[in-house]
Amino acid sequence: KLQIIELWGWLVSGSNLIKTLSYLLVMFFFLLVGGWLFRAGLWLFYHPVVSTPRKDKAWPFVSVIMPAYNEEKYIGRAISSVLSSDYPEEALELICVNDGSKDKTGLIMNKMKNVYKDRLKIIEVKRNQGKKKRWLWGLRRPEVKLSLRRMRTVRCIARQLKI
Numbered sequence: 606k607l608q609i610i611e612l613w614g615w616l617v618s619g620s621n622l623i624k625t626l627s628y629l630l631v632m633f634f635f636l637l638v639g640g641w642l643f644r645a646g647l648w649l650f651y652h653p654v655v656s657t658p659r660k661d662k663a664w665p666f667v668s669v670i671m672p673a674y675n676e677e678k679y680i681g682r683a684i685s686s687v688l689s690s691d692y693p694e695e696a697l698e699l700i701c702v703n704d705g706s707k708d709k710t711g712l713i714m715n716k717m718k719n720v721y722k723d724r725l726k727i728i729e730v731k732r733n734q735g736k737k738k739r740w741l742w743g744l745r746r747p748e749v750k751l752s753l754r755r756m757r758t759v760r761c762i763a764r765q766l767k768i
Contacts, residue, residue, distance in 0.1 A: 664696040672736040674704040677713055684717045688724055700726045705733035 618624075669687050673680050680701070687699050699721075703711045714727045 664693050666696050666698075667692065668698050668700055670700045670702065672702040672704050673706065673710050673714070674733055674736060675706050675708045675710060677706075677708045677710045680710050681713050681717060684714070684721070684725065688721050694724060698724055698726060700728065702728045702730060704730050704736060 671680075671683060671687070676683075684699060684701065688697070690697070701714050703714055711727075711729060714725075718725050718727055
């Protein structure tokens with residue numbers, strides 16, 4: 606053991622380059638060992654929390670209003686994203702407002718209606734007046750409690766609903 610310490614002292618007393626490199630090597634070694642110990646501690650003591658569905662309380666009823674104008678590329682995926690969440694079926698409805706689309710948005714909405722039945726309500730409007738106006742129009746419906754305006758937000762919230 607003494608020879609190793611003497612050898613170390615001889616190396617460190619040499620040039621500044623060797624001294625610097627040896628200190629960096631020692632620091633790297635301690636960081637590596639510390640990382641291994643940290644990972645081992647996580648492996649031993651970490652237990653993921655498994656969430657259980659709320660059965661004791663009623664879930665709040667949520668209406669998602671999704672106005673769409675020429676959204677044939679994304680509307681099917683957006684509808685599936687919202688309605689396939691783990692949120693209870695009886696507490697979630699999706700109101701799709703077709704704002705006078707000139708593409709196949711209305712056709713895709715109707716196909717999705719056949720899949721999701723009563724959970725999906727489709728409102729067809731002949732003249733385009735803008736998504737904001739249609740969203741506000743849907744928000745004024747008496748049964749609407751919560752509304753999400755943008756499809757990007759709807760996709761994020763649908764992922765969050767998997768409680």
